[in-house]
Amino acid sequence: MKGIYRIVILAALLFTAMDKDLPFSYASELQAAEMPILQFPVMSDIHICGQPRIIEKVPICKGNTDENFLKALEDYQQIAPSYQAIAIVGDLTNHGLQDQYNRFMDLLFTGSNPGAERILAIGNHEFMEMKLWNRPLLTNEMLLMRFLTKTGKGKIYEDKWILGYHFITLGSEGMLQGNHNAPYISDAQYRWLELKLSLNAAPNKPIFVFLHHPLKDTVYGTERKHDYFDGKRLKNILRKYPQAILFSGHSHYSLEHPKTVYQKGFTMVNTSSVSYVTTHKGRKRGLSQGLLVEVYKDRVEIKAREFSNKSWIKTFTIPNEISLPHQK
Numbered sequence: 001m002k003g004i005y006r007i008v009i010l011a012a013l014l015f016t017a018m019d020k021d022l023p024f025s026y027a028s029e030l031q032a033a034e035m036p037i038l039q040f041p042v043m044s045d046i047h048i049c050g051q052p053r054i055i056e057k058v059p060i061c062k063g064n065t066d067e068n069f070l071k072a073l074e075d076y077q078q079i080a081p082s083y084q085a086i087a088i089v090g091d092l093t094n095h096g097l098q099d100q101y102n103r104f105m106d107l108l109f110t111g112s113n114p115g116a117e118r119i120l121a122i123g124n125h126e127f128m129e130m131k132l133w134n135r136p137l138l139t140n141e142m143l144l145m146r147f148l149t150k151t152g153k154g155k156i157y158e159d160k161w162i163l164g165y166h167f168i169t170l171g172s173e174g175m176l177q178g179n180h181n182a183p184y185i186s187d188a189q190y191r192w193l194e195l196k197l198s199l200n201a202a203p204n205k206p207i208f209v210f211l212h213h214p215l216k217d218t219v220y221g222t223e224r225k226h227d228y229f230d231g232k233r234l235k236n237i238l239r240k241y242p243q244a245i246l247f248s249g250h251s252h253y254s255l256e257h258p259k260t261v262y263q264k265g266f267t268m269v270n271t272s273s274v275s276y277v278t279t280h281k282g283r284k285r286g287l288s289q290g291l292l293v294e295v296y297k298d299r300v301e302i303k304a305r306e307f308s309n310k311s312w313i314k315t316f317t318i319p320n321e322i323s324l325p326h327q328k
């Protein structure tokens with residue numbers, strides 16, 4: 001017995017000594033090893049175009065950036081090989097043409113994690129055929145149907161639960177005459193959104209919402225743009241859910257800016273663009289950007305990525321149960 005006691009005491013002493021000698025960095029290494037519950041890329045504005053060509057006197061796809069899409073998908077495979085979902089927030093194609101969708105889907109299947117849920121939102125460029133060419137017989141309904149058929153989606157607006165988290169995709173139901181920078185969201189879609197948001201909503205669990213068009217005067221790139229989506233009704237719906245995080249694209253504005261994440265009643269996030277990136281000073285040549293979202297029990301980390309040199313731009317952390325300063 002004595003011998004056993006001695007071993008126990010010795011082991012306890014040894015453990016205490018080891019504990020005291022633990023390097024300080026051990027604790028931070030443990031933290032670094034914390035695995036996210038859910039990991040998903042969010043990309044936008046892919047603008048798949050195809051070879052330069054002339055269609056009915058309109059030259060298209062000069063200087064296309066199609067290869068950026070595969071490069072970005074390959075980068076995600078390196079940095080987050082087990083991601084469980086992938087979201088692309090509109091402008092999948094440059095003109096919404098059949099062959100552009102085919103190429104987009106081919107590249108998506110080739111480059112993305114086969115087990116990942118796919119979240120695809122429609123952008124204004126998916127309606128571009130109507131604007132660029134004279135097509136009197138082409139309707140918004142036909143272009144919506146093309147989007148659904150080509151992407152394999154059931155509805156323009158839909159929701160999914162992924163590992164216990166709610167993902168809600170919104171989408172324009174047509175190209176608005178005179179303002180291509182605003183979506184047409186029907187009364188039915190708004191009412192559907194209100195209903196879906198209320199289902200199993202918990203204050204400490206983020207709800208992820210996707211819409212191509214950003215809200216005016218919110219994230220970087222939406223300042224003072226007179227024709228942007230003012231989205232009052234959408235804002236009023238989402239501000240009842242401070243845990244909502246709305247991802248948008250469209251502006252192509254760079255992720256370096258602090259207003260990549262903007263909070264007012266809820267959180268809004270700019271996704272920039274895979275095809276080309278812009279700032280107030282104009283296009284930034286050769287850049288291609290997107291996000292990696294990591295969900296932890298107590299927070300969401302939004303990591304901005306530059307695909308052209310495979311580097312991190314910055315990380316934005318959104319704690320759960322956020323009490324926004326302006327919130328009453």
Ligand SMILES: [Zn+2]
Nearest residue numbers: 045091250252
């Ligand atoms: Zn775009």
Ligand SMILES: [Zn+2]
Nearest residue numbers: 091123124250
């Ligand atoms: Zn757009």
